[in-house]
Amino acid sequence: MSIARANRLTPYFFMAPAVVIMAIALLYPLGYMVWGSFKDWDPSQSIGEAEFVGLKNYVTLWNDPNFWESASVTLRFAFFVVSFEMVLGVGLALLLDRNIRGMSVLRTMFILPMMIAPVVVGLMWRYMYHPTVGTFNRTLDSLGIPGVDWLGQHALTSVIIADIWQWTPFIFILALAALQSLPRSALEAARIDGATAWQQIWYIKLPLMMPVLIVTGLLRLIDAFKVLEVILVMTEGGPGLSTEILALRISRTATEFRELGVAAALSNYLLLMLLAFTLGMFGFTRWQEARAAKIRTADEEDA
Amino acid sequence: MPTIHLDHLIKRYGDVEVLHGIELEMADHEFTVLVGPSGCGKSTTLRMVAGLEDVSDGEIYVDGKPVSHLEPKDRDLAMVFQDYALYPHMNVAQNISFALRLARRPKAEVDAKVKEVAATVGLTEFLHRKPGALSGGQRQRVAMARALAKDSSIFLFDEPLSNLDAKLRGQMRAELAVMSQRVQKNMIYVTHDQIEAMTLADRIVVMHGGYIQQQGTPEELFKHPVNKFVAGFVGSPPMNFLHGDIEERDGATFVHGDGFALKLEGAKAEAARTHTHRNTILGVRPSDLRFDPEAPSETALTLDVMVSEYVGAQSVLLCKCGSEDVMVELNSETPVAMGQTLKFAVNPNGVHLFDSENETAI
Structure with a gap:
């Protein structure tokens, strides 16, 4: 083997372990899931014994109103939690990006919710939402206001509030880190150029934070689609299907309904949805870059 | 084009006093250079004039009116920063016109001003580029153009040439000298480079340790330094x-x-x-x-x-x-x-x- 050839192969050699791990830990289970989704598969069977049914599982789901209800709950949940968390997290970061006494303690306290195990968060909120002995209704009661049926009539809203409480800090710390790495002098230049505090935020800070915010939002979005424990502990998807997000439905399809093939198909739908979002996001950035590049080349031709 | 008067200006960070009562008068149209070694307080003085640093004690008068309580945007000044401080997400034209757009000037006026200023500093071909796609010298010009576009009566420069290589620095220095002749504004320029100070200044203010050591024309400072520090600082090779x-x-x-x-x-x-x-x-x-x-x-x-x-x-x-x-x-x-x-x-x-x-x- 010539030295040139060896040199050319070296990078592949170094990448090989990572590829192997990826294949075992990611591609194999994924393939397994896709394969399973084409089968009428009961937990008592091995995958080889299960009958191949083609796209039947997908079609069944497509025609199942409960699936669509679940998908809609998931989308609403994801949309509201990510929107509120982004606004609150970034707002808090803009507010707390200053050096005053006790700020570091305050910041640490803000990120505490994120460190609590999801099951504990679920339990905590379930007790707080309890119709008679919960903190919220007792407080309302003492103020003479009638109690709210938190986990009944307003279950989805209540679940959304709990998620916002837990995950706003995540966006807060990332936004704060982005803010603190902004070029100081550009902000000073903006002050001299006549920008008010709001204009600085709107025209300088937010646009410069945007790359970080996009990634943060995307991470939260993916997470929100997959959230399980908190809702499981708080409502178990109820009442009715009002808080049954897809992840919960997948878990119930597999364990309660014992339909592994349908659960796999459901997982694939969720995966495809997330993939579409992610690709859409990347496509948008690509498109923006391409547009900028086009303007640049146009300039050079003019010049 | 006002007169600027620094009246016993003091700056403290906590208990540490870094500027000990700066007294300075800057006349109309004067190009004043604050020069001194690192940490002498020259940049702090400039930033206090700009309103980016609070005044601990004393007062800044512009045309006889105290301004130290005003926000930077209300002081009618433009500033060029050492690291250019361009807005990375805006293209050259947007960078130059930011102040005008904030002031809600009519679009036609803004466009005309951008064209005019860009031509002055030789940036006409690059108006649609982002700062990231420009060389150091071009970025410096954008910073200069942005300051010029504002039509402010006071120009502040915070070591504007120190990030450039030696050859470009010499060239930009010459361009700056030409520009300062033409625009006839009140300019305050901070540098640690005594050659920049000597070549550009109508008046040099030598600072050291938070005090003004001496002020005067380049020739006065060169020929009649009042103390050993000024004598050793001004002139190359040194005394x-x-x-x-x-x-x-x-x-x-x-x-x-x-x-x-x-x-x-x-x-x-x-x-x-x-x-x-x-x-x-x-x-x-x-x-x-x-x-x-x-x-x-x-x-x-x-x-x-x-x-x-x-x-x-x-x-x-x-x-x-x-x-x-x-x-x-x-x-x-x-x-x-x-x-x-x-x-x-x-x-x-x-x-x-x-x-x-x-x-x-x-």
Whole structure:
């Protein structure tokens, strides 16, 4: 083997372990899931014994109103939690990006919710939402206001509030880190150029934070689609299907309904949805870059 | 185009006072350069004028009106930063027009202004580029154009050339000099580079340790430094300093040190004779020493040549006078070689004396 050839192969050699791990830990289970989704598969069977049914599982789901209800709950949940968390997290970061006494303690306290195990968060909120002995209704009661049926009539809203409480800090710390790495002098230049505090935020800070915010939002979005424990502990998807997000439905399809093939198909739908979002996001950035590049080349031709 | 008056300006960070009562008057259309080594307080002074730093004590008057309570945007000034401080997400045109757009000027006016200013600094071809796609010199021009577009009456420069390489710096310095002639605004320029200060300034303010050491025209500072710090800071290569004692012999006044005894003339002799103590520091600029083998020893220094640095038409000799170092600037044609002991006549107008204790000029 010539030295040139060896040199050319070296990078592949170094990448090989990572590829192997990826294949075992990611591609194999994924393939397994896709394969399973084409089968009428009961937990008592091995995958080889299960009958191949083609796209039947997908079609069944497509025609199942409960699936669509679940998908809609998931989308609403994801949309509201990510929107509120982004606004609150970034707002808090803009507010707390200053050096005053006790700020570091305050910041640490803000990120505490994120460190609590999801099951504990679920339990905590379930007790707080309890119709008679919960903190919220007792407080309302003492103020003479009638109690709210938190986990009944307003279950989805209540679940959304709990998620916002837990995950706003995540966006807060990332936004704060982005803010603190902004070029100081550009902000000073903006002050001299006549920008008010709001204009600085709107025209300088937010646009410069945007790359970080996009990634943060995307991470939260993916997470929100997959959230399980908190809702499981708080409502178990109820009442009715009002808080049954897809992840919960997948878990119930597999364990309660014992339909592994349908659960796999459901997982694939969720995966495809997330993939579409992610690709859409990347496509948008690509498109923006391409547009900028086009303007640049146009300039050079003019010049 | 206002007058600016800094009235006993003080800056403290916590308990540490970094500016100790800066007094400064800047007239209309004046190009004032604040110069000094790192940490002398020059940038802090500028940033206080800009409104980016709070004033701890004292006041800044613009046309007689106190401004230290005003936000930067209300002070009618433009500033060029050391790291350019461009808005990375905006293209050149947007960078230049940001202030105008914030002020909600009509679009036609903004476009016209951007075109005009971009042409002034030679950026017309790059208006749609983002700063990331520009070279250092071009970014510097964008920063300059942005300041120009504002039409403010006060221009502030915070070491605007120090991020450029030597050649570009020289070129931009020349362009700046031309621009300052043309726009006729009140400019305050901060630099640690005394060559920039000398070439650009109508008036130089030398700062050190949070105090103003001296202010005046470049020529005043070069010829009549008030203390040893200013004498050593202004001029390149820097002034030579030799320790000596003032002595009187045969009715004449001498400075006598290790390896030299220089006769003082005229007013210098008079000042030295009446000075309170005898210890002194003699200052002579490298350019005030002239190679002259025939010079009488009472008007010359006898130097051992250690190294000769050839810089083209001129050479700089590093010499020893007794145990002290002396630099001499002379024509490269002069026949000198290393290791020689030679005589250099001292220009009688180039003799400076400083008190050895408080280092002020005698």
